[in-house]
Every structure is written in C-alpha cells, then in structure tokens.
Amino acid sequence: MRRTLAKLDPLERYSAASERAAGRIIAAYSTSFGLATRLLGARHRTHVRNVYALVRVADELVDGVASEARVAADAQRSMLDELEGEVAQALLTGYSSNPIVHAFGRTARAAGIDASLTGPFFASMRTDLADTTDSAADANGTIGLRAFDADAHAAYVYGSAEVVGLMCLRVFMRDEQASPERMARLEHGARRLGAAFQNINFLRDLADDTDRLGRSYLTAEAAMTPERQSEWITTIRAQLADAEAVLPELPRDARVAVGCAYRLFARLAAQLAETPTVELRTRRVRVADPMKAVLLVQSALDLRKADRA
Template sequence: MTGAAHDAGALDRYTAASERAAGRIIDAYSTSFGAACRLLGPRHRTHVRNVYALVRVADELVDGATDEAGIPPEQQHLALSRLEAETGDAIASGYSSNPIVHAFAHTARAAGIDAGLVRPFFASMRADLPPAECADADPVVRFDERAHRTYVYGSAEVVGLMCLRVFLRDATRTPDELTTLEHGARRLGAAFQNVNFLRDLADDTERLGRSYLSANGRIDAEEQQRWVAVIRAQLADAEAAIPLLPRDARLAVTSALLLFSRLTDRLARTPAAELYERRIRVPAAQKAWLFTRAALDVGRERVS
C-alpha cells in the first residue's frame, strides 16, 4: 500500500478502488468509449466512467449474461430490481458493497444525479427482460413509435443528461443555455442509441429477440433511410449545443459525435438486408483521423 493510500480514510480508499473497478468494466467492453473518455478533462473522466460502468452492468444483466448463467426470467426481474434498489440506497447513503454501484453513487452525489434520471433508466432496462410468467408471449419484443420513444429516453437520453450534470457540476449557465444543453444531451444520447440499433439488427433480432426500430419485426430500405434521417437530425441538434459545454468536455463530445456521424454515413450506404448479417464499424485508422479532426475543430474554437 502506498503512503497516500494508507493516509486516506477507509471510505476514500474504497471509493478509489471502486472507481478503478468501474474503469476496468469500461475498458473490457468498449475501446472506442475508452478512447473518447480519455479526451475528457481529468475532472470529468472518472465520473463519466462511473456512470457508464453501471449502465454496462445493467445492460449485461438484461442482454444475456443472466440467461447464460441459467437464471430464469422471474429471477432476472428480481436481480434488476435489487440493482435498482441498491443504487437508490447508495445515492442516499453514499455507500454500497457493490463497487460499481458505489462508484456510480459517488458520482451521482457529486453531480446531482437523482431518481428522476435513475428511475427511467431502470424502467427501460426492465423492458428488455423476458416476461416473468407469460410462457406463450411473442418471442420477438416489438417496439412501436411510442414504446421506442419511451425506451430511448430511459436507456440513452437520461444517460446523456447524467453526463451533462457531471460536466456542469462546477459551472453556471443561464436558463436558456441550460435548456439548449439538456436538449442537446438528450438528442445525442438518442442518436447514439438509434445508431446502435441499426448496427445491432442481427444480434438484437436473432439472439435477443427484439425489434427496436419496427413494430413489424424487421425494417426495409425505406425505414432504414427514415431512421438515418432521424439520426442526422438528432446529431445536428446535439452539435449545436457543444459550444455551451465546458471547454474540457468539448473534445470528447465532438469526437464521439463525429464517430457516430461517420457510422451513420456507413449505415446509410449499407443495404438494409445486409445490416441483418453484420455489424457496421469504422476502421481504427478512420477513428484516429476523426479524433484528430475533432481536436483541430475544438482548437480553432479556442483561438477564435
């Protein structure tokens, strides 16, 4: 144990260890997110990882890890409810024996993330679970326009709002600026989610039995292009809000926006039927170029 760690209080040591665990969760699942996160200012980096680590743990609970563990649907529902309750308790008390929940609660208390954002997130996660008791339910969960909107708000828009609260925790914005920023955060989260829905059509349909983008269970070329137009409008709204972010958050957010814009372009050019066969990606060299472009764009803002 280092001298600094030895001198820290027990709670501080545990929080630091929990945040390291959250970082390991993120690194294990997403190299792109990890790279973008490193572009955040140091005061934001750990907090954003803490948010996304809890999101990932909940995602894995509903996206097959519990199935592979042989846990029946009713127990999956109970596990998600326990995770939600533990998260609420940790935000209230400042402690959880679950390191990922503890790290999230530390960020939530620092940034003012409350039940108004946490509850919708878990509601959307619950929508991904199989019915607890209905054995003859449709094997494909179909989302109509209203269900899609509700799901995306809870699964993605509130996560954008959580990150915004992290970015603004030491900042002051006018009511009009805050409205613009919140709209941008929601639209960016929705764009990210809708891009991933298009990228994951094969896995969502075949393995998970979900149709997020069509109540019919499958999208055609016309629906594909309609979703591409929706995503581009969401990204444009998000981009308009970036200049109002703190400077040490702009590079990471701009990089993520450029990456998902490029993904959208590739999705638009891929035949709809092919999206059900493979996941569309941006090559590593192009990602590096996009991140460099983002750095140049943000640098020009600082000079002007």
C-alpha cells in the same frame, strides 16, 4: 497501486478501489469509449466512467448474461429490482457494498444525479426483461419477436439513452454557472445525442437484437425494410445535427471528447446509410481504427479554431 491506496483512509481507499473497478468494466467492453473518456478533462473522466459502468452492469443483466448463467427470468427481475434499490440507497448515503454502485453513487451525489434520471433508466431496463417474463412462447418454447411501436420506442430510448446523456451533462456542468436558457439548450442536445447513439446501435445490432434477444426496437413489423432504414437514417441525422449545434456551449474540457464521440457516430450513420438492408443482418458496421484517429484529430482542431475565434 497497493502502496498508493494504503495511504488513504478506509472510505477513501474503498472509493478509489471502486472507481478503478468501474474503469476496468468500461475498458473490458469498449475501446472507443475508453478513448473518448481519456479525451475528457481530468475532473470529468472518473465520473463519466462511473456512470457508464453502472449502465453496463444493468445492460448486461437484461441482455442475456444472466440468462447464460442460467438465472431464471423471475430471478433476473428480482436482481434488477435489487440493483435499483442499491442505487437509491447510494444516492442517499454515498455508500454501497457493491463497488460499481458505490462509484456511481459518489458521482451522482457530486453531480446532482437523482431518481428523476435513474428511475427512467431502470424502467427501460425492466422493459427488456419483459421479453422473457411476459412474452408468449410458441409450441417449441421459442419467445416471439417483441416489436416496439413509436411510443414504446420513444419511452425506451429516453430511459436507456437520453437520461444517460443528461447524467453526463450534469457531470460536465456541476461546477458551472449556467442560465436556465443555456441549460435547456444543453439538455436538449444531450438527449438528442443519446437518442442518436442508441438508434445507431439499434441498426448496428439488428441481427443480435432480433435473432438472439427477440426484439425489434426500430419497427413494429417483423423485418427492417430499406424504406424504414432510410427513415431512421434521416431521424438520426436530425438528432446529430441538434446535438452538434450545442457542442460549443459545453465546458471546454468536455468538448473534444463529446465532439469526437459525435464525429464517430456521424461516421457510423454515414456508413449505415450506405449499407444494404440485408447486410445489416449479417455484419456489424464499425469505424476502422485509422479513421477513429482522424476523427480525434479533427475534434481537437475544432476546439483550437473555436479558441481562436
């Protein structure tokens, strides 16, 4: 690696090192996501990793890592503000002294990702910090459960997940000529797929969100009920169906990866539908590795069938 980087000019060398760092961040957190990015065409892989590395860094800041490092709540908010400022500067200049931000900035400038997407993302991240800075504590100093009503949920999911889907779509479509009608369909599908992913993860992480973080993203009440679980499964399936409908309109070198991610989360939704509500608080539902391999093959076969049609 050192010999290869040494052949580059200083900015190219720093950019390549930053993008490798982004890839290491992703690899450390999600084997499934790492698999999905390997299924992307070569022109998309690094860009999508750069997007998700920034998302992961911000998410870890607001989801407890800073707290575990004994960073005070006000300092966490300042750190998030600083991160957003670094991103804004990288969008303007294409450079940041923060390698993850630098990698994201290069992708953003190449794909047309701008503040209309990064702004809502950081707004949702800031909502999570409100748990520790704005919530009232009881006599023991324990922060009460923060429940999201329908409007708060929709705003949070848009910023935390739907805009990330839109960022990835801009990566996929950066070299494409698409009509406004096609782009509108693809953007709707990207938003719906991002929302489905987020809502599925809310169900999977129910115990951690409520017990460790004090958040109730899916219900304004204190506890999930079987009725609410069923309602969310219905919502998720509708979101996945909308996303599936536009998969054939994606560029060919993005379809297998996105299709595989769609199948993985559709499988998770099916397993969550069969999981008793009380068990959502005791175990995290996951798809077994052999099933992931099956879903990958099915996604590749779907692409072949589409090519023959």
